[in-house]
Amino acid sequence: MHSFRLGKSVTAAISLLALSLFSTLLLPSAHANENWPALLAKNPSFFDFTISPDGKHLAAKIFSEGKRTLVFFDSATMQTVGAVSMGGFKEVGEYRWVNNERVVFQLVESKAWEKQPFYYGELFGVNIDGSRSQLLFGFQAGDAKGGSRLKVRESRNAWADFIDTELDKDDQILILSTPADKVGAKTAEILKMNVYTGQTIGQGKVPVSYANVLVDSDGKPRVVTGTNKKGETEVYIRSLASEEWQELPQQLFGSSFDPIAVAKDNKSLYVFDNQGQDKTGVFKLDLASGKYEAVYTDPLVDVTMVSRTADLRSVYGLRVDDGFPTYALLTSAFEEAKVFKKLLAAFPSEQVTITSSTNDGKKWLAAVSSDINPGTYYLYDHDKVSLTKLADRNPHLAGKTMAMMDPIKFPSFDGKEIHGYLTLTEQQSAAKPMVVLVHGGPHGVRDRWGYDSEVQLLAKSGYNVLQVNYRGSGGYGSDFLQAGHRQWGDAIQKDIIAGTEWAIAQGHGKAGNVCIMGGSFGGYSVVQAATLKPDLYRCGVAVAGIYDLALMSKLGDIPRLGYGKAYLQKVIGKDPAQLAAFSPVNRVDQLKAHLLIAHGRHDERAPMEHATALKKALDKAGKPYEWLEFTDETHGFYSETNQELYFTKVQQYLAQHLTK
Template sequence: MSSALLALSVTAAYAAEPIALEGLARHDAVGEVKISPDGRTIALAAKVKGKRVLSLVEVDTQKGVNLRPLEKDELGEFWWVGNRVVYNLRQPLSNRMNVPVYTGELFAVNADGSGKQTLVDRRGTGNTEVVEVIAAIPGDTEHLLVSSTNYFQNAERVVPTAQLMAVDGGRRKTIATAPLAQARFVADNAGNARFAYAEDTQMGLKVYYREAAEGSEWRVIVEEKAEGRSLIPLGFAADNETAYFRCSLAGEPHALCTWSAKAPDFGPVWRGESDVEALAPRFDGRGSFGVLSMPGRRAISLLDKNATEAKLLARTMQRFPGESVSFTSASSDGRRVIVEVSSDINPGTFYLLDTKADTVTFLLSRRPWINADQLAPTEPIQFAARDGVSVSGYLTRPLQSPDGKYLPLVVLVHGGPYGVRDRWEFTPDVQALATRGYAVLQVNYRGSGGYGAKFERSGWGEWGRAMQNDLTDATRWAVKEGIADRNRLCIMGGSYGGYAALMGVSVEPDLYQCAIGYVGVYDLRLMKKRGDIPQSSYGKNYLQRVLGTDEDELARRSPVEYADAITAKVFLVAAENDSRVPPLHSERMRDALKRAGKAPEYLLGRGEGHGFYDPKNVEAFYERSLKFLDSAIGEKAGAGRSVSAPAP
């Protein structure tokens, strides 16, 4: 089994080789892995000769086939429906763009690779319709539920429809039209579109509900202002009437609530220290047995301790102590289950669990060339900000000094900023630094996701203020704890993280010795005019809410205005085709520093959008960043300095 799958997905395993930047920059060799409902065939997304393809492998015979898309195409996502696999494709927008995007088409093929069909075609047809899968339907071997959106009209007014699609031939029947633009559907266990939800242009959430009967009308059950509760439908329980909602009551970390037409109050059935990340589905697809969250490391809380899946998961977790264990798919009878095991030093490993024989068989790894022993472990941390707010994050000590003190430290700031968070997981950017001698501090500053609506919204309007203070306080915490050498501190990040990096050395010139800004925002006034966000009414209102409207205040919170005050070394990284944060931001920051006599290092990623995609460009970014860090806070840069003890 394992040898056949590995042959299909990768050319060789390099676990014996030392960790290399090239291996960290490279894309996963294996993506999703799912077993068919009859348990006979495994489908997986595999890299074959540099292209992501659909591989189909028979479990018992180990025979398989790769479905290679056309030259510019590669596999996107896929779903089992009976004995057929439905999948979509993605491709670069143009010859000047590296990152692929979904084409909006759908295809299907039998488990043995035969019977390939195009279900939704757009090429050369002038078709402006985009079709996306909502969900497979438990027990239905012939259909799945899809969402169809026609982008011929104004994108802000596009109203999608929910359709039942035959996976043989692609015939479709519209079963519901969304009651609002840009809506997302949530289906019940029978394939009925029961919820539709979206934010309006003022960032207020609306959730609509309809009964399962054909022709039922939509009615509003949630209409919240941006400052209200956050209620998102996730799916249905096994009874097909009780719905699960992610709910942030009183703005606290999201709980799991239930709702039904007969019991319309949102009653919490689970609360945790962090938000609901997902539900753990039962093997038959009807309902869920657990709640996934990440208060520090990944956690699962059981909704039904007596469920077969819950007992099986508990036994399986005992085989892999200290790691995250999840079921990615299972045969309908629950006999064969695909298990994924991952951690901060494990990019992901897949196993086949035979519940009847009680055996676990290794299948393949996402990145078989990486040896966990050569990666640096990550630990959750928590500290109190200057105003008493509890802030969480992660610390990765360098592999060379796993228990060391007074280390060169890089504060790595995540982008977003809102609703995004750092997680306890394998992160190539972190490992590129930590395996080269640098401690890495990641901070889920206010505005980050994962800790409730109140915490996220506390970051609105706080660019350069409370959000920045959290990063400063985290850095000082690391120095006070004796983790970091106060004379060897750097701040680094992408997008909003790039903004925070340059703002950090602007407002705290005596704290950091260097900054790396990667596709960052450096002029808040420019952000409100250029890029793809201000091109829509929603985007304009979003920027007005999270940044404010006072032009003078925006200037005071823009790094480009502080070039004269910056004393730290600076490295700016821009992307040629970045539509989110145009390279003009980096150019203005570079020119301002030049005028101040502090010319920064500069790198422009050719063919890249908002973040590098091409592994060669990612590797080059790692190499340039490490060389820059070595010169600013590395051992040679620190020669002649005394190691800095914590400030008294």
């Protein structure tokens, strides 16, 4: 096994790859606008680049008039050969190549009063030249006639999810059809769908809600995982000799069981899991005997992701994030592993992801990024041993100097080691203004090394930026994750406060000249932490936050989930006294920090009632604040215009309240 670690001090290996620039259309303007809120809020120009199975064409998404559009290029000339732009409020969502001439994509749609589009279950098919475009699946896709098993675009009030596009027939894919209901808890059906006509053939129902289906090397559904009403993972295996789903005993696997791929020999299953250990690693499950074999576990952090072969049937590498990303190659038997090793050598201080490849393994498309690079796409030619730059994700930022992000760690109030990141502004001053940027979640989510437009906005505006992976964050093992349960308003906040005090002690900030900022759970933490340590923070920017924990069981999308009540019981509990104490709406009397409260009127995760309850409490206590309401946003910001407005407001707000 070979390991590759990223870092600022890594010496670049001598690459055998020749780099050649392509497409002068993607070069940045010589007269750049240094308005950072506008630059950093701007939508990417190119994203989700992939290559067709035969390598003759490329596909990428672009934003056109604020909507995601799919564009096709000739891979040899980079000339546009077709594009898909949906009318009205519809946009292109997740897409897949299904053969050399055709893609199928999820159709997403916004509303007149909401900027963010959502997926309502519909699938759309189109050829690369724009021909044979039609709705294939969904409640508007029905035709009048159909048979008993073979249906001609049957109208379905259901959500479709991709299962497998690697079937032997170029005109068929496997999808999962989940009947629509308010909680999404109905069991789904597996369908084989024709990508030109929308005809479907039923392949049977799955035995559990919120299902994820994996196929074997023959394209047959073999593994299903899902979540029951108790919030527990259920795992089902279908043997080669039987069409029946058999449930695996829950004691066989750990709390983080998540299937990756059925091995090419159809005898075993690669999974993420933490069975018998704290950290989540990669395991191999024998589908006949149930024997577990450990493949790789990092002693310090969970495995972040794996790299799968082009047919999605095997695993050749993985990544862990202990500070900087580290890559490990588990085998060199696959061609993908050899290519990936060369790409890592060519970009030693960046994150590398192979997004797609041709069926013959001769051409590969890679996405490269870092803390100072939002992303660049390259085409690797295996025969020529060469890389061609296709496009920058954000060409308007090319050539701009970005602030570097470095990993940090510190002891918390009880001695527990906490990790995070520190980004220093180039404009250091004696006043040491600092912003503590708190991530959302809180559970299973964490900050990672990489490009972050919000971090760059703050650093380019003259502020040091601290990010804390408090207890309850993902990536540091099951014990660390569970240590945050029912500690939203106490230990988690004390971790954030300890990180702030550590950064001040290190000379990166000054007490009373610090602002705390965050969205979702981060917005909650802004107010809660500032009431626990009133003299530490001068101001706070709270976005889309939860401010009254008692409301969480009554309002929003979490209680509507089939396992929502079980989740809330696990993470916040039912004790009225603790819920009240951990609700910042009840603690504003202790608040000294000035607040900027930003919220979307159509937020379903953190309904507007939370923000208005906080506003009412602040008014009653006579506490100062600013109010920023977005009438056309949900949980966060989708609109480029709104993102720029928010970034501009944050820049102005911090300049008003922090001393530089």
